[in-house]
Amino acid sequence: MTYPDLPDDLMPWACAIAKAGESLSRGGYVHGSTGNISHRVQTAGFQGYLITPTDASLAAIEPARVAAVDLSGQQRYGDRASKTIALHRAIYGAAPQANAVLHTHSHHLVLLTLLGVWKAASILPPITPYQVMKVGPVPLVGYALPGHDSVAQAVVQRIEQMAASEVPLRAVMCDRLGPQVWHQDLPAALATLEELEQTARLWIDAKRNVQPLTRSQLDALRERFGCVWPD
Secondary structure (H helix, E strand, O other), X not given: OOOOOOOHHHHHHHHHHHHHHHHHXXXXXXXXXOOEEEEEEEOOOOEEEEEOEOOOOHHHOOHHHOEEXXXXXXXXXXXXXXXXXXXXXXXXXXXXXXXXXXXXXOHHHHHHHHHOOOOOOOOOOOXXXXXXXXXXXXXXXXXXXXXXXXXXXXXXHHHHHHHHOOOOOOEXXXXXXXXXEEXXXXXXXXXXXXXXXXXXXXXXXXXXOOOOXXXXXXXXXXXXXXXXXXX
């Protein structure tokens, strides 16, 4: 089934998605047709989500053909939506503060799941202050077929668990696949992804032999910047 091009009032978000896709491709965070980007949108004529089309290269997204899916899950515009739209909708539902979601196959984060993560509750220990401030703990979601319903269920469960502990969650890591990262807007989500990937690279380059920040150091970051790392 084909859908019309996006209307003009949705184009600013679509152009931002295309720009983010180019950035992820240039940075090596995605390759081929891997990865996807979505944004929550509300205009006078549309409420729902924009998401990159299925099998599209993020390096060359045509803004007018970005998929638009309404709140009920029905596609309205653009090329066929990525199959991960169900997962993204679940994240938006569980994390009301999120307006943008990214999924990539970032090299060092995927490699980390192959080598073995630090803990299921957080794939990386707290090793740098900016990791603690900008990313926070990132739980591991067990392996599942790409697009399987169990992934959305597991991600929502992690978000709700962290919310109950008053710890903001900004990302999860899907085993052998890649991170799902969300934030208030696309620039913030991109910055979170970049910090997460670089922290994974540091830990791997250090042969995963790094002492985490101490509890007193973590408490000082919380008191100064309001960031919370669970015990």
